Amino acid sequence: MTSNATEASILAWLSEQRQPMLDALEAMVNTDGGSYDKAGVDAVGAQVARFCAAHDIPVETVPGARFGDCLRATVASEEGMSGNQQRNIVLMGHRDTVFPKGEPTRRPFRIEDGRAYGPGVCDMKGGLVMNMFVLAAFRKFGGAPGPLVGLFTGDEEIGSPEGRPVIEAEARRARAVFNSEPGRPGGNVVTGRKGGVFSVLDIEGRAAHSGGNFEAGISAIGELAQKITAIHALTDLSRGITLNVGLVSGGQSVNTVAPSAQAQIDMRYVDPADREEILGKLHAIAATAFVPGTRSVLTIRGEFLPLTQDPAAARLFEGYRAAAAETGLSVAGEFAGGCADSGFTAAVGAPTLCSVGPVGGKAHSPEEYLEVDSFVPRAQALARAILRLEATGL
Secondary structure, three states, rough: OHHHHHHHHHHHHHHHHHHHHHHHHHHHHHHOOOOOOHHHHHHHHHHHHHHHHHOOOEEEOOOOOOOEEEEEEEEEOOOOOOOHHHHHEEEEEEOOOOOOOOOHOOOOEEEEOOOOEEEHHHHHHHHHHHHHHHHHHHHHHHOOOEEEEEEOOHHHHHHHHHHHHHHHHHOOOOOEEOOOEEOOOOOOOOEEEEEEEEEEEEEEOOOOEEOOOOOOOEOHHHHHHHHHHHHOOOOHHOOEEEEEEEEEEOOOOOOEEEEEEEEEEEEOOOOOOHHHHHHHHHHHHHHHOOEEEEEEEEEEEEEEEEEEOOOOHHHHHHHHHHHHHHOOOOOOOOEEEEOHHHHHHHOOOEEEOOOOOOOEEEEOOOOOOEHHHHHHHHHHHHHHHOOOOHHHOO
């Protein structure tokens, strides 16, 4: 079979997969999969594994101790590959969502006015399903210009504490990485993202009766209030730096000087060099006692690296854009303030393109949606981009 015939077969088969894609998506969305629900995330992984087995795609499991396992599905390349052609082409996605247990029961998958709804429908179970079917198409018809790897991780929404080393190891041997986060609402892909650091600030004061022994107390909440003001003052929108104290807690009772308090901090930045500067300032704020006698500890709980576009990634984007145009899609690159695993792959030098998944929006909310009509064309665009990879010089 000629390469043109192989491509035609892949595209024609994908064009017939709309309903099977939607069926797979419905089953996946209706399965619990919050980041801290390992059993649920692994149940979604079992759906991926069953699909791959049905299409004769080998799957390796990298167990997670606390969070969802990582699955690594592989499709061999054509024979006779050499040099860079032997490096893996990675299709990446995460199975976990941000929603609490029971959310699929409360609002199960549905389609209304051309949009699919449900927890995680676009972020990013739609992208997972798309990757599964693209892998199956190449397994069925051949034509892969290098080994294909489908990497299905389980803890992205909490910073990939266990998935990150697996992702980075895969990226170091990758020729290119396509991360199937949802396409932007206008249909664009993402060529740059902010980095993010998620930290917890714990403050210790001293309890005392707020009426009978007020002067003996040291208020951790009073300290927290002043620290929040200092933390928010680090925001510099002109540089793309934002600090947000999104969660606070503390105190013992209304009539007790607060012996403890806690703040959870979201820090975002664009330039990798800004990370150390802002973290240094955060640590300095933590070390400063605005209320004498308080003590504070700042702990980093998770982080994402920024997605930056080097010349190789720019060529990957141009190749994808041309492939999308052949599919009838007009696609541009966008910068996004949100973080993703694509930052890890870019940071170790793998040419990376993000948000090549089906188009959707309003992620992390009850209104999250996926444009049903984007499913097949985005799968075809990805398949074409893979088939055209050699033309990018990668």
